Amino acid sequence: MTVLDVANLTKIYGDACGECVDNTGPSVGDNQCPVCGSVVACADVDFQLHDGEVLGIVGESGSGKSSLAEMLALDLDATAGDARYHAYDGNMLSADYQARHELQNQHVGMVHQHVQDGLELSFSGGGNVAEKLLAAGWRHYGDIRDRVESLFRETEVPVSRMDDATETYSGGMQRRIQIAKAIANDPGLVVLDEPTTGLDVSVQARVLDMFRGLQREQDVATIVVSHDLDVIRLLADRTLVMRHGRVIETGLTDRIMEDPHHEYTQTLINSVI
Amino acid sequence: MTDGRSVVPDAESVDDLLDGVADDGLAGYNYAYLDEHTKREVRRATLKAIALPGHQVPFASREMPLARGWGTGGIQTSLSLLGPEDAFKVIDQGSDESVNAANIRRLASRTADVETTTDATDASVIQTRHRIPEEVLDDDQILVLQVPITDPLRRVDGSDDANRRRHAHKNYSKMWVALYENVVEYGEIKLSSRYPVLVDDRYLMDPSPIPRWDVPKLDDADNLCLFAAGREARIYAVPPHTEVEPLAFKDRQFQVERFPDQACANCGSEDTFLTEVETDDGDRRYACNDTSFCEKRRANPDLSKAHHRDGNDHAWGPATDPSVPDGPTENSEGGERE
Numbered sequence: 138m139t140v141l142d143v144a145n146l147t148k149i150y151g152d153a154c155g156e157c158v159d160n161t162g163p164s165v166g167d168n169q170c171p172v173c174g175s176v177v178a179c180a181d182v183d184f185q186l187h188d189g190e191v192l193g194i195v196g197e198s199g200s201g202k203s204s205l206a207e208m209l210a211l212d213l214d215a216t217a218g219d220a221r222y223h224a225y226d227g228n229m230l231s232a233d234y235q236a237r238h239e240l241q242n243q244h245v246g247m248v249h250q251h252v253q254d255g256l257e258l259s260f261s262g263g264g265n266v267a268e269k270l271l272a273a274g275w276r277h278y279g280d281i282r283d284r285v286e287s288l289f290r291e292t293e294v295p296v297s298r299m300d301d302a303t304e305t306y307s308g309g310m311q312r313r314i315q316i317a318k319a320i321a322n323d324p325g326l327v328v329l330d331e332p333t334t335g336l337d338v339s340v341q342a343r344v345l346d347m348f349r350g351l352q353r354e355q356d357v358a359t360i361v362v363s364h365d366l367d368v369i370r371l372l373a374d375r376t377l378v379m380r381h382g383r384v385i386e387t388g389l390t391d392r393i394m395e396d397p398h399h400e401y402t403q404t405l406i407n408s409v410i
Numbered sequence: 411m412t413d414g415r416s417v418v419p420d421a422e423s424v425d426d427l428l429d430g431v432a433d434d435g436l437a438g439y440n441y442a443y444l445d446e447h448t449k450r451e452v453r454r455a456t457l458k459a460i461a462l463p464g465h466q467v468p469f470a471s472r473e474m475p476l477a478r479g480w481g482t483g484g485i486q487t488s489l490s491l492l493g494p495e496d497a498f499k500v501i502d503q504g505s506d507e508s509v510n511a512a513n514i515r516r517l518a519s520r521t522a523d524v525e526t527t528t529d530a531t532d533a534s535v536i537q538t539r540h541r542i543p544e545e546v547l548d549d550d551q552i553l554v555l556q557v558p559i560t561d562p563l564r565r566v567d568g569s570d571d572a573n574r575r576r577h578a579h580k581n582y583s584k585m586w587v588a589l590y591e592n593v594v595e596y597g598e599i600k601l602s603s604r605y606p607v608l609v610d611d612r613y614l615m616d617p618s619p620i621p622r623w624d625v626p627k628l629d630d631a632d633n634l635c636l637f638a639a640g641r642e643a644r645i646y647a648v649p650p651h652t653e654v655e656p657l658a659f660k661d662r663q664f665q666v667e668r669f670p671d672q673a674c675a676n677c678g679s680e681d682t683f684l685t686e687v688e689t690d691d692g693d694r695r696y697a698c699n700d701t702s703f704c705e706k707r708r709a710n711p712d713l714s715k716a717h718h719r720d721g722n723d724h725a726w727g728p729a730t731d732p733s734v735p736d737g738p739t740e741n742s743e744g745g746e747r748e
Contacts, residue, residue, distance in 0.1 A: 234579055235579055238581060257587075261591055261594065267590050268583050271586035271587060271590065278659035278661050278662045300591075300594050
């Protein structure tokens with residue numbers, strides 16, 4: 138089953154002159170329009186995401202990965218495009234505030250690159266996770282506590298730290314709390330934006346391992362955005378390679394890693410290995 | 411009215427000047443102090459507030475002869491309602507005799523020519539700060555509450571802009587998280603005043619700093635409640651017979667203040683909201699906060715809170731009133747904390 142069907146997704150920052158998309162991209166070698174100066178974060182992105190599938194989005198800094206992730210998590214308005222989510226009737230990118238909130242609460246979980254975008258640092262870790270449940274209408278304190286506790290266990294955060302302020306947590310714990318929050322309401326889609334950036338290597342491995350376990354167990358469709366090819370290799374079934382705001386290559390992750398077709402992808406893979 | 415200019419040449423001191431206008435009173439002012447346009451504007455905001463229970467309606471909020479934050483919203487609302495037939499009562503934290511209450515009452519009686527009273531059952535308009543009377547209000551009475559902070563969400567987010575958007579979409583999850591954390595910390599919801607309530611299952615409302623004791627009185631009341639904030643220039647309302655539900659969890663219920671084994675030192679009441687007072691000797695004792703009802707109880711200790719309504723047909727306030735059999739239930743789980 139197709140969980141998400143995205144067509145023609147475009148984000149332009151600035152007052153677009155109408156020819157921005159034609160004036161930018163890999164063929165030009167830039168993502169800033171020479172006519173009006175607008176930045177084309179991403180343009181004409183098409184892909185489908187299937188049940189239980191993990192889609193990796195990889196690219197250098199400024200290639201439009203995060204804009205793409207935020208638009209799909211409905212945190213950022215798209216300039217143009219069409220995204221069909223299986224449990225929503227219509228283009229979810231043009232959903233009104235109310236519908237968007239319902240989608241974010243019930244269907245789309247997001248793990249932000251910056252902790253302060255995803256968590257209220259003055260709230261306790263448990264409170265941050267509970268917010269999702271409360272927003273979805275949970276009103277029984279005991280049930281909420283139980284659910285938060287089991288989410289802490291699943292994401293391997295010490296339950297004893299549940300009631301401490303989130304700002305006292307380590308970076309790895311904050312990342313796990315974000316994951317716990319993202320999966321709290323059993324969403325159909327999870328978007329991870331740079332899930333391991335800023336964590337040391339051993340913590341990275343454990344966060345990824347934990348998430349891979351959860352993802353398989355719950356069979357949730359996932360989009361992972363990362364500049365780190367190892368993260369993509371570990372998590373993603375299929376991969377999009379982005380550059381200058383365009384998708385330049387798509388394919389099974391194994392194929393991309395072993396037999397990259399596009400010149401840029403080849404450089405990318407080689408520079409890592 | 412004395413022509414002010416003619417007084418000045420003869421005056422030798424400020425006292426002389428004041429003597430010169432002593433008999434003028436408030437002659438020359440419009441009826442009920444405010445001009446008719448202002449009153450009409452306040453009434454319009456009031457009507458809109460009644461039409462949208464719990465929604466904060468902006469109004470112009472004029473300069474008043476006392477500082478904003480001292481009841482200017484309440485005064486403007488009261489004065490726009492009062493007519494010569496009305497009886498006006500002003501309460502300041504349960505007391506009719508505080509300076510502010512007495513002055514507001516005097517302003518109304520001088521400018522609006524209304525009768526004033528301290529008896530809650532006689533008044534047609536009651537302006538109050540931080541209390542709702544113990545005696546049950548009727549459908550022909552209007553309660554005007556003075557409000558310092560209009561938005562309950564400001565507890566959790568300082569941005570009024572973001573909060574207005576939350577109200578528009580009934581998105582109150584942040585307030586719920588604050589309550590959740592409150593229970594985590596204390597085992598029960600411990601908010602002493604300004605307890606957030608959901609009005610008519612739609613708008614989250616700050617009931618003004620009334621104690622939790624008074625919050626149940628707002629639910630399905632016979633009377634109209636108006637909330638007015640002069641500093642913030644907002645009016646909101648709970649119309650009669652509107653559902654007002656304090657936010658609480660299914661297993662952590664809303665609770666009123668408890669006064670275990672205490673009775674009013676003056677009248678002996680055990681079913682009223684008590685405050686701890688320190689006597690001149692340094693002793694501490696509990697006394698009724700609502701002084702006018704306390705006086706009635708002193709004369710008649712068995713007086714029901716609904717004595718003027720034949721004593722039966724009401725449900726007002728916490729279950730401690732013996733004449734209310736089924737009030738909000740006390741929750742035993744948090745009972746170990748006092």
